[in-house]
Amino acid sequence: MFLFEYQAKTMMREQGIPVLEGIVATSEQRALDAARELGEGPWVIKAQIHAGGRAEGHVGGSEDLRGIEFSNTVLGVGQTAARMLGKSLVTPQTTRQGETINAVYIEPEIRSELQIFLAILIDGERGEPVCLASVKGGSQIERDIFDDPNSLVRAPLGATNQIALSVGHEVASQLGLPSSSIGAFAELVQQLHGLFVARDLSLIEINPLAIRSNGSLVALDARVTVDDNALYRQPAMGALASRGDQSGAEERAAKNGFNFIPLDGNVGTLSSGAGLAMATLDAITHLGGRPANFLDVPPVLEVSRVKEAFLLVLSDPGIKSLIVNVFGAGIMRCDTIADGLLLAHLEQPVSIPLVMRLAGTNAPLALSRLERSGLDIQFAPNLASGAQMVIDAADSPPAPRQTDSIAGRLTQWITRAKEGPRS
Amino acid sequence: MSILVDESTRVICQGITGRQGTFHCERALASGTQIVGGVRQGKGGTSHLGVPVFDTVAEAIEVTQANASVIFVPPANAAEAIIEAADAGIGLVVCVTERIPVLDMVRVRAHLKESNTVLVGPNSPGLAVPGVGTLGIMPQGIFLPGAIGIVSRSSTLTYEAVDQTTRNGLGQSACIGIGADPVGGISVSQCLRLFMDDDQTQGVVLIGEVGGRAEENAAEFLSTLSSVKPVVAYIAGQTVPEGRRMGHAGTIVHYGLGTARTKIKALQDAGVRVVSSPVDIGSVMAESLGR
Numbered sequence: 001m002f003l004f005e006y007q008a009k010t011m012m013r014e015q016g017i018p019v020l021e022g023i024v025a026t027s028e029q030r031a032l033d034a035a036r037e038l039g040e041g042p043w044v045i046k047a048q049i050h051a052g053g054r055a056e057g058h059v060g061g062s063e064d065l066r067g068i069e070f071s072n073t074v075l076g077v078g079q080t081a082a083r084m085l086g087k088s089l090v091t092p093q094t095t096r097q098g099e100t101i102n103a104v105y106i107e108p109e110i111r112s113e114l115q116i117f118l119a120i121l122i123d124g125e126r127g128e129p130v131c132l133a134s135v136k137g138g139s140q141i142e143r144d145i146f147d148d149p150n151s152l153v154r155a156p157l158g159a160t161n162q163i164a165l166s167v168g169h170e171v172a173s174q175l176g177l178p179s180s181s182i183g184a185f186a187e188l189v190q191q192l193h194g195l196f197v198a199r200d201l202s203l204i205e206i207n208p209l210a211i212r213s214n215g216s217l218v219a220l221d222a223r224v225t226v227d228d229n230a231l232y233r234q235p236a237m238g239a240l241a242s243r244g245d246q247s248g249a250e251e252r253a254a255k256n257g258f259n260f261i262p263l264d265g266n267v268g269t270l271s272s273g274a275g276l277a278m279a280t281l282d283a284i285t286h287l288g289g290r291p292a293n294f295l296d297v298p299p300v301l302e303v304s305r306v307k308e309a310f311l312l313v314l315s316d317p318g319i320k321s322l323i324v325n326v327f328g329a330g331i332m333r334c335d336t337i338a339d340g341l342l343l344a345h346l347e348q349p350v351s352i353p354l355v356m357r358l359a360g361t362n363a364p365l366a367l368s369r370l371e372r373s374g375l376d377i378q379f380a381p382n383l384a385s386g387a388q389m390v391i392d393a394a395d396s397p398p399a400p401r402q403t404d405s406i407a408g409r410l411t412q413w414i415t416r417a418k419e420g421p422r423s
Numbered sequence: 424m425s426i427l428v429d430e431s432t433r434v435i436c437q438g439i440t441g442r443q444g445t446f447h448c449e450r451a452l453a454s455g456t457q458i459v460g461g462v463r464q465g466k467g468g469t470s471h472l473g474v475p476v477f478d479t480v481a482e483a484i485e486v487t488q489a490n491a492s493v494i495f496v497p498p499a500n501a502a503e504a505i506i507e508a509a510d511a512g513i514g515l516v517v518c519v520t521e522r523i524p525v526l527d528m529v530r531v532r533a534h535l536k537e538s539n540t541v542l543v544g545p546n547s548p549g550l551a552v553p554g555v556g557t558l559g560i561m562p563q564g565i566f567l568p569g570a571i572g573i574v575s576r577s578s579t580l581t582y583e584a585v586d587q588t589t590r591n592g593l594g595q596s597a598c599i600g601i602g603a604d605p606v607g608g609i610s611v612s613q614c615l616r617l618f619m620d621d622d623q624t625q626g627v628v629l630i631g632e633v634g635g636r637a638e639e640n641a642a643e644f645l646s647t648l649s650s651v652k653p654v655v656a657y658i659a660g661q662t663v664p665e666g667r668r669m670g671h672a673g674t675i676v677h678y679g680l681g682t683a684r685t686k687i688k689a690l691q692d693a694g695v696r697v698v699s700s701p702v703d704i705g706s707v708m709a710e711s712l713g714r
Binding site for chain 1: 498580702
């Protein structure tokens with residue numbers, strides 16, 4: 001779970017970590033007031049979305065408005081906020097549709113000579129949290145680290161609940177920080193680690209951390225991801241999640257426990273298991289097709305939830321065909337998938353060609369139920385042929401346009417059923 | 424010789440009385456896996472599926488001489504269950520439970536450093552040695568005793584690789600789903616070591632995913648060996664947009680490390696044949712073995 005910057009900074013402020021005074025604004029008027037309350041200016045206006053890369057992102061398709069903007073005048077703060085609010089921000093870390101900006105965060109602008117990147121996250125290979133730091137803080141950090149992985153200082157933090165100040169001292173000296181800031185830096189690393197452990201975080205990151213001429217530190221940005229698996233014991237974090245903004249489809253997916261990501265293509269996909277879902281996208285893309293979504297339905301017993309999964313993926317007006325790729329195992333049985341599809345079809349007649357690749361537990365039972373359904377289904381013996389079939393189906397001439405009335409849809413469906421499944 | 428599981432493996436199930444534990448133990452028993460008991464605090468002295476149930480792992484070992492455990496307990500208690508099994512001296516622990524908080528697994532990993540217990544998982548489909556036994560949730564009826572070792576970070580793709588190597592007649596020596604969590608037990612490299620040392624295994628299928636550094640480490644390990652059995656790899660998520668979460672915490676791509684591109688390059692440099700589409704795993708493996 002990704003927190004907004006202002007939520008992350010509130011958490012840090014409570015821990016005693018130096019952050020600037022800032023104000024959240026959801027309207028132009030509030031932004032104007034905020035700028036006045038914060039003093040003289042200049043100010044920085046930051047779009048609040050659940051993704052990074054804001055300084056490199058564009059608001060509402062505009063070339064000249066980024067997700068982070070600066071202003072020297074109160075009026076400019078209001079105008080910038082007005083241009084951002086309600087618009088979509090597309091960054092390298094969002095989908096191409098971007099995320100809607102429902103709030104901006106306004107802070108005084110700080111200039112500093114030295115900008116540090118500092119993060120704590122889980123190092124999966126070592127099985128412990130690790131502190132990463134670099135003197136090349138800022139929005140280019142990922143590229144810098146990719147080009148020169150050795151520029152990154154790494155300090156393993158172990159399984160302890162509290163790390164020693166010496167850890168931060170060591171990192172600071174490897175970074176070559178000025179001696180006037182080393183003490184504060186060491187304390188900061190300890191505080192960040194304290195939050196990381198106490199709040200079950202999977203990432204806490206300050207980029208950039210400004211080091212001012214007097215040696216004092218201040219976090220200019222803050223990024224926090226909470227371990228979703230630990231939300232059951234972090235009720236305060238869970239409450240923040242409910243205020244998140246997701247697209248309607250993503251919210252529906254989250255409510256049902258599906259992993260769903262809308263993409264830009266025309267081939268719908270529904271799989272069980274994240275690995276198989278990714279493999280489905282890879283197989284389609286490899287053959288020149290364009291997946292419309294990633295959808296991983298976790299193993300479920302309830303047919304009603306499988307139905308929801310079908311309704312979700314079919315609600316995308318851009319899809320021209322759909323592949324279902326399920327390997328029945330564990331509690332996930334192929335007949336549950338078939339029944340879910342039939343229920344979805346009763347609620348919302350399915351008018352696009354389907355390709356089913358069902359294997360494993362109860363696959364023959366599922367196939368026999370679907371064969372009798374009259375739906376436009378091709379059965380694929382394996383993923384290879386399934387991927388080709390679903391791409392061909394998407395590229396074939398489109399079915400007659402859907403009318404809005406239920407009667408119209410039923411008529412179409414009945415006509416199609418009479419024609420029988422295509423070979 | 425066989426991989427992790429052989430005829431002497433005596434299995435207990437922690438969480439045997441739950442829905443998942445019951446379902447999978449029933450199937451494992453039917454397929455011949457030696458499940459000798461179960462553990463569920465408060466139900467000691469009863470029996471379930473025809474095997475005795477104990478309050479603790481230690482009691483279960485004392486009575487049944489169990490040396491392996493498969494864990495189905497809920498996520499909030501799973502870390503403690505792993506530690507209990509290790510402390511009681513169980514040599515092989517397979518943890519199926521998913522959604523365990525990652526900091527709990529950090530604690531487990533630190534604890535296991537002091538023990539000889541091998542942990543497979545968590546968030547793992549388990550492991551199967553065809554013809555000998557299945558610990559976990561892998562479906563019955565898709566395996567064929569044979570020549571290929573399969574190690575996988577993705578549950579459902581494991582079955583895909585099994586299916587393809589069964590259909591083309593190669594069969595499997597063992598199939599290990601190491602689990603999809605960022606912090607887990609046995610690594611891809613450790614599994615490769617087992618396969619390289621195993622007489623029955625002639626070739627290895629490695630199923631990786633974007634995120635983490637498991638494949639890079641595996642490539643590094645392979646390049647230290649003087650002779651290597653053919654390895655065919657597939658990295659899931661090559662077409663996934665970077666920085667987006669694909670259902671596993673382990674697949675978040677951080678800071679340019681662990682992208683499909685870096686993994687494929689590292690593996691290819693180590694002599695691994697990397698297939699770009701999952702549909703080619705079985706056929707390329709057969710080709711590598713000259714079949």
